[in-house]
Amino acid sequence: MENNTERFEKLLVKNGLKRTAPRLQVLEILSSRDSATSQPYLEQVMGKDADRVTLYRVLQAFEEKGIIHKVLDQQGTANYAICSEGCSAHEHHDEHVHFNCDNCHKIYCLDSVKIPALKVPAGFKVEHLNLIATGLCANCSSKVN
Amino acid sequence: MENNTERFEKLLVKNGLKRTAPRLQVLEILSSRDSATSQPYLEQVMGKDADRVTLYRVLQAFEEKGIIHKVLDQQGTANYAICSEGCSAHEHHDEHVHFNCDNCHKIYCLDSVKIPALKVPAGFKVEHLNLIATGLCANCSSKVN
């Protein structure tokens, strides 16, 4: 079985991106976490390993290529998670539910949960659905209550 | 039938807020529009009638009291709409669908659309649902296509 770094290198090459330290580091961090990661957190963890501007550009490039997707939390802060299979530069397919924990503030991508079909008023044409649920995650609901 | 200004004055008093010009103006603007209103737009319309900081504070106070609710658009910009009945300082009840038009970028609160129940993984406790649909609104879909 190949290790993470090899996987990530392939992923970068596949998308026409060069194998650079900041890019690999971002992929390592995002993949090591079970929930979406906020930009401020990334900034903090990367510290002086990468410039703030570089982080912006790495995230932007990844999003454009369909490697990661962005979720905004309640405060409007950008959070990022690695895309499931099927996303590409051309189109994202991340129409899963994002669960926002009120306690630990983690954002979970609930890939297994399907968004139900929606009846909208006449004339409206729905292209994409973005469902954000808030409450307590499995971890916190066992501890808090 | 009472006019808007009277209604708004009552609304403010009911929530323990003083009847001031900037507050009344914000309520006038929000209620005159059929979709949620962005903070930048409010800022522009209010012009020199109110300081930018005042606007922030008015919006914050209104949101806390349950007079208006905030919706973030795709870019993370805050948009505001007057709450339906039933919202209070203690709790918001705005679990309707927010429709984001890709063409005119208006945000509609589709009060009539009910968000379907959701099956989440074991342990997760859903408190609130926030469903954002994107696509074309009734107005634009008749013009664009």
Added chain:
DNA sequence: ATGTTAATGCAATTATGTTGCAAATATAAC
């Protein structure tokens, strides 16, 4: 009319996001 509290406006500060450009680095060709 007057006093008290809340709200506003201004100035200063901090945080966040963007752009241009020179230096550094990845990678392909030799």
Added chain:
DNA sequence: GTTATATTTGCAACATAATTGCATTAACAT
């Protein structure tokens, strides 16, 4: 391995957005 080329990075400057403290002003109860 060296060299050439294009990409990527880091820095600096800039632009925009949000926050805080405080003195002044305005609302409203008495």
